[in-house]
Amino acid sequence: MKKIALFTSGGDSPGMNACIRAVVRSGIYNQLEVVGIMHGYEGMIEGKFIPMDSGSVSGIIQRGGTILKTARSKRFMTAEGMKQAYRSLKNENIDGVVAIGGDGTFRGAVEFNKSYDVPFIGIPGTIDNDLAGTDFTLGFDTAINTVVEAVDKIRDTAASHDRLFFVEVMGRDAGSIALLSGISVGAEAILIPETKTYIENLIATLKKGWHRNKTSMIVIVAEGEEAGGAYKIAELVKKELTGMDTRVTVLGHIQRGGNPTCNDRVLASRLGVAAVEALLKGRREEMIGQVNNEICYTPFANAVKEHVINENLLRIAEILSI
Ligand code: F6P
Numbered sequence: 152m153k154k155i156a157l158f159t160s161g162g163d164s165p166g167m168n169a170c171i172r173a174v175v176r177s178g179i180y181n182q183l184e185v186v187g188i189m190h191g192y193e194g195m196i197e198g199k200f201i202p203m204d205s206g207s208v209s210g211i212i213q214r215g216g217t218i219l220k221t222a223r224s225k226r227f228m229t230a231e232g233m234k235q236a237y238r239s240l241k242n243e244n245i246d247g248v249v250a251i252g253g254d255g256t257f258r259g260a261v262e263f264n265k266s267y268d269v270p271f272i273g274i275p276g277t278i279d280n281d282l283a284g285t286d287f288t289l290g291f292d293t294a295i296n297t298v299v300e301a302v303d304k305i306r307d308t309a310a311s312h313d314r315l316f317f318v319e320v321m322g323r324d325a326g327s328i329a330l331l332s333g334i335s336v337g338a339e340a341i342l343i344p345e346t347k348t349y350i351e352n353l354i355a356t357l358k359k360g361w362h363r364n365k366t367s368m369i370v371i372v373a374e375g376e377e378a379g380g381a382y383k384i385a386e387l388v389k390k391e392l393t394g395m396d397t398r399v400t401v402l403g404h405i406q407r408g409g410n411p412t413c414n415d416r417v418l419a420s421r422l423g424v425a426a427v428e429a430l431l432k433g434r435r436e437e438m439i440g441q442v443n444n445e446i447c448y449t450p451f452a453n454a455v456k457e458h459v460i461n462e463n464l465l466r467i468a469e470i471l472s473i
Contacts, residue, residue, distance in 0.1 A: 152246045152431055154184040156200065159217040160191030160224070160252035160259070163407055164278045164290025166415035167217040167251055172208035173423020174249050174274075179205055181431060186243065190220045191252070192227035192259055198239035212416055215293070215408045221252075227259055230266075237267040245269065247430040249423075253277030253288070257438060257451040270435035273451060274422045278407055281325035281458040284449025285440025289422070291327065292414040294406045298332035301402055302369060306336065309367035312396060315357065315388075319381035319401040322373035325458050328406070329373035334468050339368040341468050342384065344375035345460040353384070354391045356472070361395065421446065 157174045159167050171187070178185035187207075189199040201207075211218055226232035240248070250256050251274045260271040275282045278294035298320050309316045322328045326343020333341035340356055342348050353370070360368050372381040385399045411419070418441060425439045425446045438454040440447050 152183065154186070154244050155247045155249060155427070155430060156186045156188050156240065156243065156245045157203075157219070157249040157251065158188035158191050158194065159219045159221045159276060160250060160256040161221060162253065162277060163215075163217050163221050164276050164288070165215040165293035165407075165409055165411035166289035166419040167276050168211040168214045169411055169416045169419035170251050170274055170276065170289060170423045171217065171219060172212055173420045174427055175203045175208045176205060177424040177427040181427060183427070186245070187219045191222040191256070192224035192232075192236065193222045194220075195236040195239055196224070196226055196232050198242065200239075200243050213410050215410055223255060224259075228262065233263050233266060236263065237269070240269055247272070249274065249426045249430070251276040251289070253279065254282060254455040257455050260436065261451045264436055270430060270433075271451075272426045272429045272434060273438040273454070274426050275438055275440060275454070278328065279322055279325045280327035282438065282440070282454045283456050283459070284438055284442070284447065284454045286442055287414075287418060289415055289419050290407075290411070292418075293409055293412045294321070294328055295332045295335070296412055297406050297409055298328060298402060299335045301405070302332065302336040302371070305400055306367060306369060309369065309398075313366055315368045315370070315392075315395045315397045317370045317372055317381040317385045317397065317399045319372045319374055319399070321402070321406045323375040325375070326373045326460055329371045330460065330464050330468065333371035334464065334471070336369060336371070337471070338371045338468070339365070339472050340370045341465075342370065342376040342378070343373045343460065344377065345458070346465070348376055348378045348384070350378065350384075350387050354388055357388065357392060357395070361392075
């Protein structure tokens with residue numbers, strides 16, 4: 152292996168830059184030539200390669216976003232798109248690729264490798280924490296801390312006005328952000344895509360809290376929750392609890408930006424170095440993860456299997472919200 156390429160793809164996440172730095176620097180450390188691909192699979196199709204040296208990744212470890220930009224490429228999922236991408240990689244003499252992204256990124260790599268023989272190694276970069284084979288994905292820790300900071304502020308004003316707030320957090324298919332941030336802010340209820348939403352139960356919980364004279368109540372709603380998100384839930388609840396003063400806040404893309412936490416920077420650094428070492432050892436079509444503080448390798452196809460929510464955390468959230 153002489154020359155490797157790296158790219159970021161899918162929704163950006165804090166820690167991607169720290170990871171780019173780690174891949175570039177450990178590539179150089181191992182006497183490899185390293186190039187970046189701009190805009191994910193789109194850039195691969197269009198041959199948008201840029202040389203990366205040690206200086207090109209200076210001063211980025213603390214920055215959110217991704218200097219290589221990102222995209223969700225529909226073109227790459229077509230036979231023509233993949234052919235073009237393969238041609239670009241061959242023209243550039245790429246011997247191995249590091250893909251930093253989420254489930255869509257790894258599904259793309261699996262499809263590509265069915266027809267074309269270029270080793271891919273993946274690094275889990277998504278705020279959603281929805282991949283098997285790693286305890287945490289890059290950016291998740293930063294995102295949940297952003298949510299916690301915002302909801303703590305909402306709690307202050309909610310308590311001052313004796314209000315009920317519905318706060319919508321990201322997670323189209325995954326409730327990890329909602330679950331962990333919900334536990335951290337002492338949410339009265341947490342609604343996630345992985346479980347059924349029983350409006351009657353939610354209303355009963357909120358009524359109980361009200362009768363216990365709680366001065367504020369917070370319901371964390373993941374955007375992919377089955378009833379349709381925070382506005383929809385608030386509407387349904389308000390019909391029954393007409394006396395409650397309610398508000399809705401949608402946190403949105405604020406959750407995807409910001410300086411990565413120390414945990415995300417260290418994770419990014421470990422996974423970036425491990426990805427280069429994996430390519431050098433001849434590994435391919437695997438996602439590098441960290442489980443119980445150890446580096447581990449999971450075939451892409453297993454990493455993207457249906458996301459399983461931690462039942463025990465759900466139970467803890469329920470016990471503590473009485
Ligand atoms: O994959 C990360 C994520 O932030 C999800 O939580 C969210 O549902 C989605 O991306 C939003 O994507 P976009 O920025 O394309 O609207």
